[in-house]
Amino acid sequence: MLDPAGEATRAAAARLGVSGLNSLRIGKAIDVELEAADQASAQKSIEMLSERLLANPVIENWQLEQLEAVAETMA
Amino acid sequence: MMTPAVGIVVFPGSNCDRDVRWALEGCLQIPCRYLWHEEQNLSGLSAIVVPGGFSYGDYLRCGAIARFSPVLEAVKQFAEAGGAVLGICNGFQILTEMGLLPGALTRNSKLHFVCETAALSVYPGKCLWLQDYEQGETINLPIAHGEGRYHCNKNQEVSLEAGGQVVLRYQNNPNGSTADIAGITNEAGNVLGLMPHPERACDRMIGGIDGQRLLAGVLKKKGA
Numbered sequence: 001m002l003d004p005a006g007e008a009t010r011a012a013a014a015r016l017g018v019s020g021l022n023s024l025r026i027g028k029a030i031d032v033e034l035e036a037a038d039q040a041s042a043q044k045s046i047e048m049l050s051e052r053l054l055a056n057p058v059i060e061n062w063q064l065e066q067l068e069a070v071a072e073t074m075a
Numbered sequence: 076m077m078t079p080a081v082g083i084v085v086f087p088g089s090n091c092d093r094d095v096r097w098a099l100e101g102c103l104q105i106p107c108r109y110l111w112h113e114e115q116n117l118s119g120l121s122a123i124v125v126p127g128g129f130s131y132g133d134y135l136r137c138g139a140i141a142r143f144s145p146v147l148e149a150v151k152q153f154a155e156a157g158g159a160v161l162g163i164c165n166g167f168q169i170l171t172e173m174g175l176l177p178g179a180l181t182r183n184s185k186l187h188f189v190c191e192t193a194a195l196s197v198y199p200g201k202c203l204w205l206q207d208y209e210q211g212e213t214i215n216l217p218i219a220h221g222e223g224r225y226h227c228n229k230n231q232e233v234s235l236e237a238g239g240q241v242v243l244r245y246q247n248n249p250n251g252s253t254a255d256i257a258g259i260t261n262e263a264g265n266v267l268g269l270m271p272h273p274e275r276a277c278d279r280m281i282g283g284i285d286g287q288r289l290l291a292g293v294l295k296k297k298g299a
Contacts, residue, residue, distance in 0.1 A: 001226065004251075008186060053139065053143075056139065058171075058227065059181050059226055
């Protein structure tokens with residue numbers, strides 16, 4: 001899948017004198033905060049969102065990265 | 076007999092809706108009804124046009140948010156029941172996001188927004204909208220898009236070609252589209268998506284009339 005924005009940026013990087021830059025792809029990061037009963041159900045919701053809304057699998061790949069789990073106890 | 080009307084979907088951010096109405100009503104005397112994005116009643120309509128523009132700001136991806144609008148749920152049922160549906164430019168992007176047509180439209184290979192007249196070859200096959208064109212005929216339609224590069228996987232491409240679903244091809248590929256694809260139809264031939272703008276080629280005074288047969292043809296074929 002051609003990424004023309006990534007290719008243009010890679011060409012510009014070469015003009016800065018950085019060599020060996022074999023590949024540069026531009027994508028997007030989407031930060032999500034989600035309330036869920038547990039990690040498994042949060043994971044399930046986010047996977048469904050990613051597949052059906054956040055990414056178009058025809059032209060985009062996606063992966064999840066969990067940065068932190070915030071446990072909240074009821075007061 | 077009541078003259079059949081064409082429904083024109085209007086999203087926040089649509090900008091070719093009035094051009095389509097002018098082409099249909101002003102140039103071709105075909106009555107129209109606007110369908111606001113929250114509308115679900117398609118009664119009395121013989122065809123639906125999803126026009127160009129930037130639906131919902133094209134946030135996330137072109138057509139990605141529009142896909143979830145109430146009007147398109149009704150349009151999806153209309154199409155699945157064999158109703159004639161046309162998606163132009165952003166409308167084509169929306170039809171692919173909805174899954175009514177395979178593949179996706181993404182950034183032009185040279186990153187530029189292209190705005191020019193494109194020479195196209197027409198291969199009508201069984202596409203309802205193109206029955207008034209000759210096989211292999213050359214027509215000229217305006218294009219105006221930044222994200223019009225058609226992409227699909229190899230299996231989809233083979234299946235589109237085998238099924239005669241690639242109905243419009245660029246003669247000078249302006250955006251890097253797979254197989255010079257400018258427009259495709261679904262297996263049944265009732266849904267057409269294309270990046271070029273037939274509604275901008277319906278008035279002799281501005282841009283020629285190569286788009287007239289596309290917009291008028293579908294109603295004629297239905298015996299209207």
